[in-house]
Amino acid sequence: MVTSLYLMPTGRCNCVCSYCYFPVGAKKENPELFMRVAESFTEHIISSNPIARPQIRFTGGEPWLEKDLLPAVTDHFLSRVPNGWVVINTNGTILPQNKLKDFKGEKRLIHVISLDGPELLHDSRRRMKNGSGSFRKVIKGIRMLQDLNLPLYLNAVLDKDSSAHLPELIRFISGELGLKELSVSLLHLDKNPMSHDEKYDLLENAYSVATDHSIRLGGHHRLLLGRWIPELRCAAGITTALVDPAGMVHACQRFVGRVKPDCSWSEDFDWMNFNSKQSCGPVCDSQSDHHVGKKLYELYKRKYPEYLHQHHLDLNLFGVLS
Ligand code: SF4
Ligand code: SF4
Numbered sequence: 001m002v003t004s005l006y007l008m009p010t011g012r013c014n015c016v017c018s019y020c021y022f023p024v025g026a027k028k029e030n031p032e033l034f035m036r037v038a039e040s041f042t043e044h045i046i047s048s049n050p051i052a053r054p055q056i057r058f059t060g061g062e063p064w065l066e067k068d069l070l071p072a073v074t075d076h077f078l079s080r081v082p083n084g085w086v087v088i089n090t091n092g093t094i095l096p097q098n099k100l101k102d103f104k105g106e107k108r109l110i111h112v113i114s115l116d117g118p119e120l121l122h123d124s125r126r127r128m129k130n131g132s133g134s135f136r137k138v139i140k141g142i143r144m145l146q147d148l149n150l151p152l153y154l155n156a157v158l159d160k161d162s163s164a165h166l167p168e169l170i171r172f173i174s175g176e177l178g179l180k181e182l183s184v185s186l187l188h189l190d191k192n193p194m195s196h197d198e199k200y201d202l203l204e205n206a207y208s209v210a211t212d213h214s215i216r217l218g219g220h221h222r223l224l225l226g227r228w229i230p231e232l233r234c235a236a237g238i239t240t241a242l243v244d245p246a247g248m249v250h251a252c253q254r255f256v257g258r259v260k261p262d263c264s265w266s267e268d269f270d271w272m273n274f275n276s277k278q279s280c281g282p283v284c285d286s287q288s289d290h291h292v293g294k295k296l297y298e299l300y301k302r303k304y305p306e307y308l309h310q311h312h313l314d315l316n317l318f319g320v321l322s
Contacts, residue, residue: 002271003052004319005041006242006253009034009069010061015091015134018125019157019187022061022257029245031069037243037265038073042080044271052239052322053315057087059253061245064094071099078108087112087316089155093128093137097144104148110316111145111152112183113138117165118172125157142177153316155183155219158202159194166206170213182210183219183317188254188283196291203296207304218313223284223320224293225300231310234284236320237262237276241269251276252320254283 010029011022038056045054056077058070074086085108092113103109115138116122123133145152154173156162162169173179184206186199194202203221210217226233237251244250248261249269255261259278263269300307314321 001048001050002041002239002241002274003045003050003322004055004057004240005038006057006059006240006319007034007037007063007073008059008061008242008244008253008256009063009066011245012065013060013062013091014065014094014129015062016127016129017091018127019189021188021190029066030247031066033247033265034066034069034243035072035076036267038076040267040269041271042077045081045084048272054081054084055087055319056084057089057319059089059242062091062094063088064090064096067094067096067099071102074103074109078106084108085110087319090114091126091134091138092141093134095141095144097148100145100148100150103150105150107151109150111150112317113142113152113154114157115142115154115169115173116156117162118168121162121165121169124161146177153181153183153218153313154179155185155317157187158184158206159187160198160202163202163205166209167213170209170215174213174215180214181216181218181313183313184217185220190258193288196288196295199288199292200295203292204299207299207307211304216311216313217307218311218317220318221292221296222314223318224289225297227290227293228297229308229310232314232321234318234320235322237278238274239322240320241271241274241276249274249276251278252283258283 087110089112119135122135126134128134222232223234242250243265244256247265249263249265250261262276
């Protein structure tokens, strides 16, 4: 049964990050369709009353470019589903204060914001379309959310460069922003991907730095441990469905543009029995991923046993866990 709906209402973005893999398209948005998908999902959740926490997650492109749709869906879903939550993955540069103030103090509206490092590092890779850096806009957005008492998490993309600046980033988010948790994602490149040893070394360093500063780590790499820690097994395509800007249904956001979709979303979409036929081979579940997962599991057993179980951070960051 689908309990986690991912909405990708636009392929557009106001940023041009150096490593963006999203197939940015100029397709015309269809907010009415996305509102209808959200309404249908809400009806399904109310009638099925699942044990798993029901949720709607926005992703993109930059979802806040749809500045009317997001509040409308959030209000519709949260007002009807008391145990539901809405998570917005965003670059954090265009958060609309005038819309968000209506949700002040709403703990069930969560933002996950990209911040790769201190200003110079972040701006070297995450730029606005006009070429300027996005760091200061992101920090302004974070502080605005904090003033509105809305929860947020930060995600840093890890490669060799950002890893070298991780201690500085962690000191900044802990000292200046008062955060105690951080998500890290390994940089994914379709061409010339990192070796499994490189990936593992980056993660090992991240855990060491985070532990030194009493920061809890989470992130997509946790799903690599699903073979060894069943609570972290990815259930994409069974408990999740994603609707892309063209209205096509996928198991996972990382499949968009890479793997053929399952179907086109329609009014008779079967939320109860959806079971994606998409295979994640091109994106995840490789031998390299297994190798990293196994080494990480051994690292946890040796040094960080507190990471051997599912944590609320895992659930907040990912809708593919049950
Ligand atoms: S903010 Fe996201 S979608 Fe936009 S360019 Fe950067 S990585 Fe791509
Ligand atoms: S299906 Fe998606 S969320 Fe799950 S492990 Fe693969 S890429 Fe990650």
